[in-house]
Structures are given as C-alpha cells and as structure tokens.
Amino acid sequence: MKRIEKRIPARYGQERILEILMKFRAPLIVGLIAIMFSTIGYMVISGVDLLKAFYMTILTVTTIGYGEMWNMDAKARIFNLFVMILGVGSVMGYSIAVLINIVTSGEVKKILRFRKMVSDISALKGHYIIFGMNDYVLHMIKEMKHYRIPVVVVDVSDNLEEFAKEHEINYYLKLDPADENTLYLAGIDKAVGAIVATMDDYRNLAITLTLKNVVTKNGISPFFILALAKKEEFKEKLKLVGADYVETIPSIISKRVAILAKKPPIFGEKSLLEEILFGEHTYIDIEEFVVQPDSPIAGKTLKSIDLRKRFGMTVVAVKKSDGKVIPIPGGDVVVEPLDILVVVAPKKKLEEAVKILLKGKVTSRGAMLKKKIKERLHGLG
Secondary structure, three states: OOOOOOOOOHHHOHHHHHHHHHHHHHHHHHHHHHHHHHHHHHHHHHOOOHHHHHHHHHHHHOOOOOOOOOOOOHHHHHHHHHHHHHHHHHHHHHHHHHHHHHHHHOHHHHHHHHHHHHHHHHOOOOOEEEEOOOHHHHHHHHHHHHOOOOEEEEEOOOOHHHHHHHOOOOOEEEOOOOOHHHHHHOOHHHOOEEEEOOOOHHHHHHHHHHHHHHHHHOOOOOOEEEEEEOOOOHHHHHHHOOOOEEEEHHHHHHHHHHHHHHOOOOOOOOOHHHHHHOOOOOOEEEEEEEEOOOOOOOOOEHHHHOHHHHHOOEEEEEEOOOOOEEEOOOOOOEOOOOOEEEEEEEHHHHHHHHHHHHHOOEEEHHHHHHHHHHHHHHOOO
C-alpha cells in the first residue's frame, strides 16, 4: 500500500494562523511610532538622556505608573498627559479591540480544534468513515458504539459540530466528502470501510466514486464501501461506481417490518428471533467460519468434530465450496476445505471458540477481517 500524504486545508493551515496574527501588525506599528515619538519628545522638552526618556515612555504607555523620573515642568507634564492618552487610548485600546475581535470570531479556536481533531483521527485504527448527518446516521453510530467500532463522521453541514456534541460523536470533520484529501484526513488508510449515507443520491454517487478511486489508487485492501440509496434506481448505479453493498432505505425498513409481521413478538414485547437476527441479543450470536484447506477438521463429519459439545455451538447451515447450501445439516455431513459453517452460540462461548478454532485453521469471518486489516496496517510501517 502506498504511503499517503495528508494536506491540511488552507483555512485551517499555519498560513491562516499567521494571517490572523498579522491583524496585530497595525497596532504594533502604531505602538512603535508612539514610543519613538514620546521618547524624542521627552528628550527635547525635558532635556533628559535617551535611556531616561525611553524608560519614562514605557512606564507611561503601559500605565505602570512609578511616578516621574525627574522633576517635570508644566510643558513636560502636559506632554506626559498627551503620551498617556496616546498610549492607553490609541495603542492599548486599538490592540485590545483587535484581540477582542479575534477571540469573539473564534477563528483561532476553530483552527486549533480542527488540527487536534485531525491528529486524534490519525491515531485511529479499524474504524469506519460515515458520510452524512441525519437520523439514519445517528442510529448507525449508536449501533456501532454497541459493537465498539469507532467512527469518523464527515459532512459539510454548518451544524455538524453541534450535532456531534449533542450525540457524543468523538470524531468528525466538516469538509467536502467528495474531496480526496478529506478521505486522507479521515484516516482511510487505517479504516475498515466507509458508509455512504447522505440524503442525496447524486451526492452519494460522487462520494462512492471518490472512495473507490482513492482505495484503488493507493492499494487499500480490504476496504468495504457500504452505501444507502433513497431511490431504488440508484442501487445499481452505486454498485457500478464502486459500492460493495447497497441497500435502499425503504427496503431496510420494509424487511424488518416484514420479519415482525411474519413472526410477531406474541411471547413478549420483543421477539427473541428478531433480537438474534439483528444482533441485539447480548447473549446469543451468529458467526461464519471458513474451513482452511490445511485444517485438521477437513474431511471429518460434523458429528466427529462435535462443535456443540466442545463449544456449545450449533451448526445451522453449511455452504459448500460450489455454492450449495445445506440447511440444518445432520451429523453425517462431511466438512470439506473452503466450506463455510454458519453457527449459533452463546456470545462468550463463541469468542472462546474463535481463538481455539483459529489454531485449527478454522477462521471466523471477524478474525479473518482483523487479520487482513492488521496486515494492511503493518504495511504502513
């Protein structure tokens, strides 16, 4: 994978900070002129040396007020009043006004906050980049938090920061999602994938195309692009420009409602089946295992390997390497290389089984993904 160079947008760059600080240039010049004029004035009117005149000027302009450095006559005191007015009114007043303007505009704060956000995101690994800011995205983030999957939200909305704070979203970027540099700043090189979920199908097309281009150009693999479409006709278009999986918003809702309609939760407030299918159950989980060619269980029957006794797992389906699916397989089914076993098991038992079976060349989908991502990240150095 190529090493990626990230570029901070100009409005958040060091040059912009210098531009803001340059607003102090005018009061600084005025201040220097005032100090020079006052110093010369003291020397001419009172006949004192340069050091005394300069020292008196600084005391007066800064309003420290240690008193007169020498016995002043009427002319010198009138000039001293003039220096006070010039120093406090013009120089300090002007400087304070500029400072207040900078602070109230919040420009420097925004820049520093953005740069810190980019730094924090660069430390992430195995995250998803989500494009969009709407109710669907909010629910997605909640679900991904449940699975401890970090996310970076990218959107151009002016109220993105308020949205992020309100819903405790830690990582977000207010940038153009269809800009390649935005993807680099969002840590695409260390991400698992992206979810394109704006409410504009044409916008989703542009973002998906940019994602695919960046992923291909930089050799970022594996990387999964999941996209949502408002209209059915955009489903194929999103796949054509690079989405690995596309779902329409109406179909997601209708599928879930159809499952509820077919299997209504008559035994309780919520169907246990629904909770398992949608990953909401905290005790039971579903996983897929791939039997590697050199696995010691290859060539053995399900009865002989007895996953139920060893790990409390029930094999609910076997997908053979030729694509044939055997639902509710019997104990006499022979496990062959590259077979996919779909199992249901208590979550804790499943976590233990993943580690043990991995040693026996039986890899879970989750473990395989982690391994590939780890290899990709290792390639970054």
